[in-house]
Amino acid sequence: xxxxxxxxxxxxxxxxIEGEVVVINLQTGSYYSLTGTAAAIWDALDxxxxxxxxxxxxxxxxxxxxxxxxxxxxxxxxxxxxxxxIVPAENGEPVVSAAASALQIKRxxxxxxxxxxxxxxxxxxxxxxxxxxxxxxxxxxKPDPNHHADQ
Numbered sequence: 001x002x003x004x005x006x007x008x009x010x011x012x013x014x015x016x017i018e019g020e021v022v023v024i025n026l027q028t029g030s031y032y033s034l035t036g037t038a039a040a041i042w043d044a045l046d047x048x049x050x051x052x053x054x055x056x057x058x059x060x061x062x063x064x065x066x067x068x069x070x071x072x073x074x075x076x077x078x079x080x081x082x083x084x085x086i087v088p089a090e091n092g093e094p095v096v097s098a099a100a101s102a103l104q105i106k107r108x109x110x111x112x113x114x115x116x117x118x119x120x121x122x123x124x125x126x127x128x129x130x131x132x133x134x135x136x137x138x139x140x141x142k143p144d145p146n147h148h149a150d151q
Contacts, residue, residue: 004050005077005086007042012085014042023085029122032083036111037062041076045086051077062110076113083117 007014011027021034021042034042037058044054054077055070080086 004048004089005045005081006048006089007045008084008087016042025084027084029119029124030083031118031121032085033116033118034113035116036113038076038113038115041073041113045077045080048089058110062108065110072112076115079115083115 008025012023012025014021014023016022016039019035019039021032021039023032023034023042025031040058040061041054044057049057051070051073055073058069058073059065077086
């Protein structure tokens, strides 16, 4: 059975910046840095790829991959799931081909995917204005009820 996961939207937002994925869980106020091959894994998750497809993608795009790549991916997905960043994809959701990638991954040296959690901004991230998100998942500030448009 090919289990696939999806990003837990809208409570999870992310941005890939120079090979690092910055992820914010708006429900917990925690934010994360995903490094190593994590950007490729996150991109594949975003496209609905199953674990085996993600491992195949890593093997194609990275040199010197370690043995048991599917186990590495499984363990990393379990970490992401433990932080509620991903959830199981529901049956019937389309699985997009793992071959087509939005990230143009150059063939580069393999680095284990890593997840670092930060909680130093939880209070700020849990303020009500940030819970309002637009269609792309990015936060919008609530309008100020004391500010009148005609001023």
